Amino acid sequence: MRTVAPLHPDSWLQKPAHIAWLAAEGMRLLPFARASRVDQGFAALDACGRLPEPACAELIHTTRMTHCFALAHIQGIPGYAELLDHGIGALQGALRDTEFGGWFADAARAGDKSAYLHAFVALAASSARMAGRPGAQALLDEAIAVLEARFxxxxxxxxxxxxxxxxxxxxxxxxxxxxxxxxxAFLALADATGDTLWLQRALRIAERVIHGHAATRGHVVVEHFDQEWEALPDYNDDRRADPFRPYGSTPGHSFEWARLLLHLEAALQAAELPAPDWLLADACGLFARASRDAWNADGAPGLVYTLDWASQPVVRARLHWVHAEAIAAAAALLKRTGEPAYEDWYRCFWEFSASRFMDLQNGSWHHELDTSNQPASSIWPGKPDLYHAYQAILLPRLPLAKSLATALAV
Structure with missing residues (x-):
């Protein structure tokens, strides 16, 4: 089975000017993120790109910045090797738990160990390894060991x-x-280590979460489960706008999953491993349901943050990461299928994001818009996240079969 389809000559993905525009936007995003450096890693920036007082290194920002700076270095953009090395050092130093293993959520060195954050450690380590930086292999080995032993x-x-x-x-x-x-992270680990076990594990996750749950519910991603993997549809009903575990369904994750299913399909085929037909079918289903239900859901353009189980808007804020993932998913499905509808969505999402999220005055992207599509900060204050927007400008330019760092390194 082919993992790519011919693109129409008029596709934006074929246009040299669009590709150059994506590259230019990446070069605009990167300098803004440099200011996030603190002694113990990387911290959140405010809306103007400044560090608030006090600024504390957090694992989420340190891993994501390290990953992005690795991608910049791999592309041959000067000035990011030292920042990449700083991130590696933070993950081997201030944020690492030398007593029990694993990594702290922030430099205050307290709290639980999170699977979500440890997945980003593995991603950052994989990208740093592909960038060939000192200490990256040791960090990668440790990240793998912790994932396997603990999570x-x-x-x-x-x-x-x-x-x-x-x-x-x-x-x-x-x-x-x-x-x-x-x-x-497992797709990146497969590339960084050459071990296809990580692809097989990624497939098992996707089969459980997407093919086993989302596909049977009309391609709506179920986010919350108990330890027996029984769905918890009322989870966080009293904290509906939680930035990480909101109530209801999160269309942005449907887009993200859709793209990852296509990367997984391509990676399995490249490794000459079986790639189930449902990977493409579920990717299409997830995208179709999320774009239908979330776009213009309340009568205004943009994708809402969350929906209830009747597909009605719950949190109507527009978040930048949701639109970045929608862009990347549309590009992936366009490359995989060649179907014109994905071209239309790709252009639609970029037109909205370029006019609403890109902040040409203060830099980076607004992370949140209110119900009137004006900048807001009720869920995501400031501009702490380079990861989603930067990947959105890279992924449309790259093939499906490699993880980001590996594709850029070729």
């Missing part, structure tokens, strides 16, 4: 969620979000 459940074919600092207590919860980012 991966062979019986479940998925990751456990949160564990106490000493690993002795486990949260009675399973999450689609952490397992989605594990799928992304």
């Amino acid at each position: 991966w459940s062979e019986e479940e074919g998925a990751l456990r969620e949160n564990l106490s600092r000493d690993w002795g207590q486990e949260e009675a919860y399973r999450g689609a979000n952490s397992n989605m980012h594990a799928t992304e």
Whole structure:
């Protein structure tokens, strides 16, 4: 089975000017993120690209910045090797738990160990390894060891969620979000190590979360589960706008999953491993349902953050990461199928994002828009995240079969 389809000559993905525009936007995004450096890693920036007082290094920002700076270095953009090395050093130093293993959520060095964040450690380490930086291989080896010993459940074919600092207590919860980012990390690990076991594990996660749950519910991603993988549809009904575990369905994750299923299909085929037909079918189903239900859901353009189980808007804010993932998913499906509808969506999402999210005055992208599509900060204050927007300008230019760092390194 082919993993790519011919593109129409008029496709934006074929236009040299569009490709140059994507590259230019990447060069605009990167300098803004440099200011996130602090002594112990990378921290969140405010809306103007400044570090608030006090600024604390966080694992989520340190891993994502390290990953992005690795991608910049691999592309041959000067000035990011030192920042990449700083990220590696932080992950081997201030944010690493030398007593019990694993990584702290921030430089305050307290709290539980999170599967979600440890997946990003593995992603950052994989990208740093592909960039050939000192210490990256040791970091990668440690990230793999922690994932396998503490988070991966062979019986479940998925990751456990949160564990106490000493690993002795486990949260009675399973999450689609952490397992989605594990799928992304496992694709990168397969490339960085050459071990196809990671592809097989990614397939097991996707089969459970997407083919086993989302596909049977009309391609709506179920986010929250108990330890037996029974769905928890009322989870966080009292915290509907939670930035990581919101109530209801999250269309942005449907787009993200759709893209990852196509990368997984291509990676399996490149490794001459069986790639089930449902990977493409579910990717198409996820995209179709999310774009139908979330775009213009309340009468205004843009994709809403969350929906209830009747596909009605719950949190109507527009988040930048949702649109970045929609862009990347549309590009992936366009490359995979060649169908004109994905070209239309790709252009639609970019037109909205370029006019609403890109902040040409203060830099980067607004991370949140309110119901009137004006900049807001009720869920995501400031501009701490380079990862989603930067990947959105890279993924349309790259093939499906390689993880980002590997594709850029070729």
